[in-house]
Amino acid sequence: MMRRPGLALKLSVLLMLGVVGAMVVDFSLTSGTDMDRARVLVFVSIALAMALLAAVVLDTLIIRPLVRLSAQARRMEDRGYAEPFVPTGLDEPRELGEALEHLRQRVLAEREELQRLNAELERRVEERSLALAAAQRALVEGERLVAVGRLGAGVAHEVNNPAGVILGRAGLLLDDAATPEAAEDLRVIMRQAERIREITGALLRLGRPSRGERGAVDLAAVARSAMELARHEAVARGVTLELSCQASEVDADAAALEQVAYNLIRNAVQASQEGGVVRLHVAGSTLSVSDTGSGIAPEAIPHLFEPFFTTKKLGEGTGLGLAVAHGIVRDHGGTLTAENLPERGARFVVRLG
Ligand SMILES: Nc1ncnc2c1ncn2[C@@H]1O[C@H](COP(=O)(O)OP(=O)(O)O)[C@@H](O)[C@H]1O
Ligand SMILES: [Mg+2]
Known part of the structure; x- marks a missing residue:
């Protein structure tokens, strides 16, 4: 079929990203009156203007926001998840932006x-x-x-x-x-x-270490009697002894445990200056002896429980006190540990199993 001669307007809406739409106006300009032709031209102009407007709106409110979101999503591969998605544009791109931002936050969390x-x-x-x-x-x-x-x-x-x-x-x-x-x-x-x-x-x-009879022993009573044994030496050195305890019963050899407590108290007294305080604390199956003395020399720590290890002058220490205490505690299935206190002084802790 022959096409009628006429005006064929093809409006290609060219955007930055390419053709997003086209409008075809096909109308004969040879027929009709001048008036008709004028009307057609007005109509075409309006249509063209509206198409352009629609394209701009489409571009600003939908396409650009989508492009931004997709570019940012791709950037994440290299740059990580620090950059937040900013939802813009109409409902759809905005919702997509919000969903992506939610996803980003979940990934981060x-x-x-x-x-x-x-x-x-x-x-x-x-x-x-x-x-x-x-x-x-x-x-x-x-x-x-x-x-x-x-x-x-x-x-x-x-x-x-x-x-x-x-x-x-x-x-x-x-x-x-x-x-x-x-x-x-x-x-x-x-x-x-x-x-x-x-x-x-x-x-x-x-x-x-432990040949004595085992039985129910009040650890607090053991600590008290060891303290009495050591009191003489403490008084002579101007060191105060303090005891805080809750009644506590353990299955042990009382005399051997008294030896442990006595050895620890003596060491604490000997490490103290005049005016120092040695504190005994009994709770549950734990007995601790802490002092305000010199603290344990760092190089002595690995050797404390070795027999004959002493930092005291010849004749003052045998280096057996802690080895004996360690042996007794071990025989009771417990542990003996030593630590320096943050302020000053040292603490020895007996934990019975
Ligand atoms: N309360 C304490 N404060 C600082 N050092 C300590 C304390 N108790 C023990 N020591 C260190 O552990 C070493 C070994 O102690 P011990 O076996 O009782 O032997 P001795 O008392 O005969 O030296 C001591 O020479 C001392 O260096
Ligand atoms: Mg000693």
């Missing part, structure tokens, strides 16, 4: 949660590894201490009797000492022999 869980997991693994390493060390240390303790006890057994004989004979000679000088020499011999017996006594306890 979930990522944070994942990081937190990861850190928590790492912390737990670290904690478990440390606990395992500590348990292994304690096992090796425990076995070593037992071996050293047996050896020490064997030697002590042999030395104890001769020391007793020296002490007894020196005592007899002292009664008939010819001169004051001789008497003083004999006292020195006796003091040294006493010291040998003290050391051998500690070594024997180290080798066979």
